[in-house]
Amino acid sequence: xxxxxxxxxxxxxxxxxxxxxxxxxxxxxxxxxxxxxxxxxxxxxxxxxxxxxxxxxxxxxxxxxxxxxxxxxxxxxxxxxxxxxxxxxxxxxxxxxxxxxxxxxxxxxxxxxxxxxxxxxxxxxxxxxxxxxxxxxxxxxxxxxxxxxxxxxxxxxxxxxxxxxxxxxxxxxxxxxxxxxxxxxxxxxxxxxxxxxxxxxxxxxxxxxxxxx
Amino acid sequence: xxxxxxxxxxxxxxxxxxxxxxxxxxxxxxxxxxxxxxxxxxxxxxxxxxxxxxxxxxxxxxxxxxxxxxxxxxxxxxxxxxxxxxxxxxxxxxxxxxxxxxxxxxxxxxxxxxxxxxxxxxxxxxxxxxxxxxxxxxxxxxxxxxxxxxxxxxxxxxxxxxxxxxxxxxxxxxxxxxxxxxxxxxxxxxxxxxxxxxxxxxxxxxxxxxxxxxxxxxxxxxxxxxxxxxxxxxxxxxxxxxxxx
Amino acid sequence: xxxxxxxxxxxxxxxxxxxxxxxxxxxxxxxxxxxxxxxxxxxxxxxxxxxxxxxxxxxxxxxxxxxxxxxxxxxxxxxxxxxxxxxxxxxxxxxxxxxxxxxxxxxxxxxxxxxxxxxxxxxxxxxxxxxxxxxxxxxxxxxxxxxxxxxxxxxxxxxxxxxxxxxxxxxxxxxxxxxxxxxxxxxxxxxxxxxxxxxxxxxxxxxxxxxxxxxxxxxxxxxxxxxxxxxxxxxxxxxxxxxxxxxxxxxxxxxxxxxxxxxxxxxxxxxxxxxxxxxxxxxxxxxxx
Numbered sequence: 001x002x003x004x005x006x007x008x009x010x011x012x013x014x015x016x017x018x019x020x021x022x023x024x025x026x027x028x029x030x031x032x033x034x035x036x037x038x039x040x041x042x043x044x045x046x047x048x049x050x051x052x053x054x055x056x057x058x059x060x061x062x063x064x065x066x067x068x069x070x071x072x073x074x075x076x077x078x079x080x081x082x083x084x085x086x087x088x089x090x091x092x093x094x095x096x097x098x099x100x101x102x103x104x105x106x107x108x109x110x111x112x113x114x115x116x117x118x119x120x121x122x123x124x125x126x127x128x129x130x131x132x133x134x135x136x137x138x139x140x141x142x143x144x145x146x147x148x149x150x151x152x153x154x155x156x157x158x159x160x161x162x163x164x165x166x167x168x169x170x171x172x173x174x175x176x177x178x179x180x181x182x183x184x185x186x187x188x189x190x191x192x193x194x195x196x197x198x199x200x201x202x203x204x205x206x207x208x209x210x211x212x213x
Numbered sequence: 214x215x216x217x218x219x220x221x222x223x224x225x226x227x228x229x230x231x232x233x234x235x236x237x238x239x240x241x242x243x244x245x246x247x248x249x250x251x252x253x254x255x256x257x258x259x260x261x262x263x264x265x266x267x268x269x270x271x272x273x274x275x276x277x278x279x280x281x282x283x284x285x286x287x288x289x290x291x292x293x294x295x296x297x298x299x300x301x302x303x304x305x306x307x308x309x310x311x312x313x314x315x316x317x318x319x320x321x322x323x324x325x326x327x328x329x330x331x332x333x334x335x336x337x338x339x340x341x342x343x344x345x346x347x348x349x350x351x352x353x354x355x356x357x358x359x360x361x362x363x364x365x366x367x368x369x370x371x372x373x374x375x376x377x378x379x380x381x382x383x384x385x386x387x388x389x390x391x392x393x394x395x396x397x398x399x400x401x402x403x404x405x406x407x408x409x410x411x412x413x414x415x416x417x418x419x420x421x422x423x424x425x426x427x428x429x430x431x432x433x434x435x436x437x438x439x440x441x442x443x444x445x446x447x448x449x450x451x452x453x454x455x456x457x458x
Numbered sequence: 459x460x461x462x463x464x465x466x467x468x469x470x471x472x473x474x475x476x477x478x479x480x481x482x483x484x485x486x487x488x489x490x491x492x493x494x495x496x497x498x499x500x501x502x503x504x505x506x507x508x509x510x511x512x513x514x515x516x517x518x519x520x521x522x523x524x525x526x527x528x529x530x531x532x533x534x535x536x537x538x539x540x541x542x543x544x545x546x547x548x549x550x551x552x553x554x555x556x557x558x559x560x561x562x563x564x565x566x567x568x569x570x571x572x573x574x575x576x577x578x579x580x581x582x583x584x585x586x587x588x589x590x591x592x593x594x595x596x597x598x599x600x601x602x603x604x605x606x607x608x609x610x611x612x613x614x615x616x617x618x619x620x621x622x623x624x625x626x627x628x629x630x631x632x633x634x635x636x637x638x639x640x641x642x643x644x645x646x647x648x649x650x651x652x653x654x655x656x657x658x659x660x661x662x663x664x665x666x667x668x669x670x671x672x673x674x675x676x677x678x679x680x681x682x683x684x685x686x687x688x689x690x691x692x693x694x695x696x697x698x699x700x701x702x703x704x705x706x707x708x709x710x711x712x713x714x715x716x717x718x719x720x721x722x723x724x725x726x727x728x729x730x731x732x733x734x735x736x737x738x739x740x741x742x743x744x745x746x747x
Contacts (some may be wrong), residue, residue: 072661082647082663116302116361119263121292121320121368130315134306160654162626162647162663171563172648175630178590180567185483192476200469207465 003182007173014169015190021087021165022152022194028091029151030144033098038128040103051099058096063157066093071161082161090158094151101143105136138209145202152194166190215274216241216372216404217262222271224257224428231257233429235271241371244398244405246415246436249425250451255408258425259374262406263287263294276371292320295365299377301357303349309360310336310345313367321368335363339393355386362393372404373397379411387411394418412455416440424448499575499700499707509545509553511538512560512574516651518676519731520580523559530557533731534578537597540723541578541698544714561651562630566591569701576711580673582632582694592704593697594711597724599743601690602636603671607683610665614688615640618666626655626664633668636691652677659684670694675735719745 004011039051058066070085080088109132117127137144159167170187174180217239224232232254239245247255260266261273264280264287273280275290304312313332317323323331336342339359349357358378365373375394379387391414398405398418409415415422415436422439424432424447432445443449503509513534514521520532529535539555546553558574565581568574569591582600583593604625606612618625619641627633629648637646647664649655655667656677667674674686700707718724725744732740 068657071663072657075661075663079662112298112300112302113305115265116298116304117316119265119291119296119298119302120316120364121288122316123288126319130319131304131306138306160650162649162658168648171629171650172634175563176586178566178570178587180563182484185480189480196472196476200472204465 003173003177003179004186007169007177010169010173011166011186011190013164014166014187015193017083017158017164017168018152018155018166018190019194021083021090021155021158021163024087025090025094025151025155026148029094029098029147032091032095034102034133036095036099037102037106040099041106042124055096055099058092059100061093063089063093063154064160067157067161082163083158083165086155086158086161086163086165090151090155093154094147097147097150098144101140101147102133102136104143105138105140106132108139109135141202141206141209145199145206148202149195149199152198153191214241215239216243216276217406218272218274219258220272220274222261222268222273224254224261224266224268231428232261232268233427235430237423237430237433239404239406241404242401243420244418245407245421245423246419247406247408247423247425248410248412248415248451249431253425254428255425256376257428259296259376259406259408262372262374263291263296265296288320292368293371294374295368295370295372296374296376297358297361297365297378299380301349301354301361301381303352303357303361303364305349308346308348309341309352312349312360313364316364317367332363332367335366336360338366338396339363340389353386354382355389358382358386358390359393362390362397366397370403372406375405375407375409377408377410379409410455412440412452424451426451497572497701499704500710502572503545503553503575503707504549504551507551507553508556509538509542509576510556510558510574511535511542512558512565512568512577512579513538514561514579515559516653517580517673518652518680519672519735520676521559521578522676530559533598533727534580536727536730537698538576538578540718540727541711541714544717545710548710548713562628565699569699572701575700576707577699579699580670581696581699582670583697584632584694587699590702591699592702592708593699594708595715596695596697597715598672598696600670600672600694600696602633602668602692602694603674603686603690604688605659605667605674605677605684606665606687607659608685612666612687615668615691618644620644623666624664626658626667628652628655628669631669632694637668640691656681670696672696675732675738679735 036051036054039047042048067086067089070080070089071082074080075085113131113135114127117131155165156167158165159171162168166187170183174183177183215238219235219237222232222235235258247259249255257266261268262275268281271281276293278285278290280287280290304315307315310332313335314328317328317331318325333342333345336345339362341356341359344352344356352360378394379390382390391411394414395418397403419436422434422436423430424445426447432439432443432448434444440452443452513530515523515530517532520534521530522532523530535557542553542555558568560568560574560577560579565577565579569577583596604612604615612618621643624645624647625637625641627637627646627648628651634646634648637644649658652673658664659667667677671686671690678684678686698711728740728743732738732743
């Protein structure tokens with residue numbers, strides 16, 4: 001416990017960075033993922049291939065490599081810190097998985113919903129936004145929940161590029177205190193502080209939507 | 214003045230020739246019923262009118278605009294041409310009232326109080342004012358279809374397309390839907406194109422009957438003479454089969 | 459009402475389960491640590507006939523994995539081999555060395571868990587570390603220095619004392635603390651290993667790498683655009699590390715190192731590994747007694 005007290009401010013700083021990176025990446029990947037999911041279900045062949053290539057690229061490359069790419073290569077052109085590089089990589093990587101979840105959600109909605117909306121005079125965009133996506137997200141929530149929890153845990157990638165997150169601070173505390181085990185247990189608990197309420201909230205949302213359906 | 218005009222229209226699904234050289238003219242205010250055996254292309258034909266199916270060749274002029282011209286804004290045409298589907302296609306995430314109010318709000322920018330007043334009037338008209346706040350999942354098939362009709366009418370369309378509106382309904386629900394459609398047909402300003410198997414309805418409201426088979430229009434006749442004395446042997450055979458049902 | 463109760467029960471159950479797992483892990487760790495205390499390293503070594511050494515695999519000149527053989531090679535590795543042989547002579551038994559790759563972060567935990575008997579791993583002797591592990595006598599006179607790009611204009615640690623400057627260090631080294639002392643305004647970023655730090659330096663993520671000169675010379679031999687500058691900030695000689703309270707083992711190792719320094723084995727190894735390093739006079743490292 002003294003390890004915890006002595007390094008409290010360090011852990012808190014790490015926790016803050018992890019939380020911040022998670023929130024940025026969560027919002028960013030949800031927006032990006034939805035855009036690329038929609039691209040994959042349009043009639044335009046170009047949009048479909050762009051969406052498909054994007055998803056395949058970012059889903060099939062290890063997150064560490066994407067992170068290092070931004071930290072070591074892109075940073076030569078556009079200055080960015082490890083935190084920024086890691087958060088961008090986390091956003092892109094997660095967005096590919098979210099695109100797949102949202103796409104599956106969209107495809108599960110019967111075609112009549114889109115036809116009805118288009119025949120009613122709505123544009124493709126309006127129909128997507130008001131009719132299709134709200135229904136698709138409902139279907140996709142369990143899978144999106146998994147992606148979000150993975151995202152929080154995957155944010156530990158920031159440690160590899162000096163991203164000041166929980167894992168980064170944990171590595172330093174572990175190395176300086178020589179008590180690796182206790183340190184990582186504390187770090188693990190901090191992650192639980194984010195992931196447990198998140199899982200719980202998603203379950204709650206699932207129940208609520210089931211009741212409405 | 215013609216509302217809908219097909220000129221040598223061809224439609225293919227891959228190698229399958231779905232519509233053969235269609236020529237057809239429907240005047241504003243006319244009520245036309247389209248009949249034929251299943252697979253005859255009548256659903257395909259009606260779906261080309263609001264661009265849900267694209268045509269490969271010919272001209273399809275709706276409200277003065279050629280749908281085959283890439284410059285034509287299909288969304289603009291769809292404001293004026295409503296459609297009622299076999300499976301209703303109500304918005305599952307919206308209440309009955311919201312189903313009706315959505316497109317006028319988003320597409321026409323109709324003012325909210327006005328929008329609601331019109332929507333409630335239409336619910337009244339289709340006999341479902343008490344279901345305004347129901348979700349589609351809490352409505353019967355016949356109720357859904359009447360809401361869907363109200364949804365189309367809320368756009369105040371020049372033409373309305375009905376694609377087998379009663380085929381998915383239980384027999385006891387059909388009457389209510391046909392009653393609503395009859396009321397609409399009485400309003401002589403709206404052009405109606407109806408694909409249906411309800412011969413009684415066709416006899417009662419149609420100005421003209423068009424008989425299709427194998428992607429071709431075989432007969433285009435006034436309602437009275439079509440039912441009394443069809444020219445085409447296949448139409449004759451079709452009528453006898455339907456009436457024996 | 460029923461549902462709300464069930465949901466609350468689910469939440470409480472989840473929290474209890476999480477706590478149980480955490481406490482269980484603590485208990486397991488305590489048990490392992492407790493059992494480990496009674497182990498005498500020298501006794502264990504005598505019984506097994508071998509010494510298991512932790513060495514690095516990512517540090518040129520000291521312990522670097524040869525991708526062809528899969529074996530680490532370097533001064534530390536050769537020291538470990540020679541010391542093993544010498545101890546064998548001292549205790550009159552045949553001993554063989556065996557090697558486990560350790561990272562900077564894991565080496566102490568591995569010692570504590572008795573996964574390894576000792577560490578030759580570019581490990582600076584510090585008072586904090588000496589509370590937790592036993593060190594041998596110093597076997598290499600290292601000191602913290604700086605690696606910078608040749609055209610950077612940085613000549614000493616004073617040039618880095620600026621909020622716009624970032625100094626790259628490696629997790630688990632003492633370099634960050636010393637930079638805070640000598641250049642308090644500079645930022646430090648810790649990376650996982652020296653290869654990552656070198657890549658980050660090349661990408662402009664920092665203006666200097668700071669760690670032991672011995673390691674920096676290794677990096678400089680591979681990256682001719684970079685040079686070691688500023689002399690040594692600290693004296694941080696390397697020692698071999700063992701679990702706490704292992705005096706018999708440490709005595710054997712100290713005796714072995716003394717013998718090697720006298721009989722020339724030590725100087726041979728210095729020449730083998732540091733004879734060709736540019737900017738470094740290996741004769742300074744030789745021991746004459």
